[in-house]
Amino acid sequence: MRKGYNPTKGGKLVVKEPCDHRVIIPLHIPHENDYFKDAYKIFELCLFSVLKTASSKLKVSIISNKCSQEVNERLIKLYDSHNIDELIIEREGIGKINSLLKALRTVEERLVTITDADVLFLDHWEDEVVKVFSSFPKAGAVCPVPVYRKHLDLTANIWSKYLFSKKLKFRAVKDVDALENFAKSIGWTHLPEEFGDSIGTLQAKDDTIAVLGCSHFVATYKTEVFKALPEDNSAYLIDGDSEFLYMDKPVVLTDGYRLSTYTNNAYHLGNVFEPWMQDNFDALKAREQKHIDYSSLKTLKKNTVKYIIINKLFKRAIKIKPLLRYLLKTKGLTNSQVFNYVDRKY
Helix, strand or coil: CCCCCCCCCCCCCCCCCCCCEEEEEEECCCCCCHHHCCHHHHHHHHHHHHHHHCCECCEEEEEEECCCHHHHHHHHHHHHCCCCCEEEEECCCCCHHHHHHHHHCCCCCCEEEEECCCEEECCCHHHHHHHHHHHCCCEEEEECCCCCCCCCCCCHHHHHHHCCCCCEEEECCCCHHHHHHHHHHCCCCCCCHHHCCCEEEEECCCCCEEEECCCCCEEEEEHHHHHHCCCCCCCCCCCCCHHHHHHHHHHHHCCCEEEEECCCCEEECCCCCCHHHHHHHHCCCCCCCECCCCCCCCCCCCCHHHHHHHHHHHHHHHCCHHHHHHHHHHCCCCHHHHHHHHCCCC
16 A cells, blocks of 8 residues: 655656765675684775775775674664765675676766775875876776786787887886885785886876776776676676676776876785784874866777777787887886896796
């Protein structure tokens, strides 16, 4: 039985608070023992570092992927206190990518940042990311963390454009300590010297410098790249070809550049809490967020033919070792660095 009149009827339009940037965090904490012992504490550092340091009044989506009841109850409290704008709770484990798709399929904001739950965002990270988007109109994805040896990782469209330009060259790493921190966060004991002595970069007309390549663990995307998403969901919980198909390929299908900031603007924390993480969080400067309009950023469009020519043919050509050695040397590497990049076995 229906009684009364539904007040939302009558042709009323959807009214939302203005927002041009959404942050999506997939979260999987099935229990808080062993590997996941510190996971929730680290997640809170991630979430609140975003809220503390962002320049725009962004919105946050959390997808709980088979989290424990205790974790879900805490997430609901975060939602009730307006620290989360969207909370999706999945009882079954659907995997990282499928968790993201729950929010990605309906994102309307101009920019969307996808981040693992173990990232500490630093002061001005959003400003630095947007600076890259503004300076490089074809940027489709920008990571706030420069990571070693991403210069040939789905960057063929950049190389084809700047192959004979001095704007593409190798430079000294801006923050070696941050690169060392990343190496340790993924289980390395230290960063080998040859991994931190140079990095592939691109210089814009306004002299902004970006790093070639973009990592998976955190990146900001122009929303239109996800119009090139596969129609089906991922078959994997994590890994496989899922991150390539759903996070990487859509960017290059729209001929977007995959870049990173030259400066380090976030830390990958890993799964074990350490006191320095809290110290860095406490040192962050809280900002008053305001709505920022990012609609002026250049829009990218899908170009399958160009993708095939550049990423299937040109990419294969520049990876031929004699040619690659020559190219790397013309872009600023020494003979010993070229050997470490191309021929050394690790």
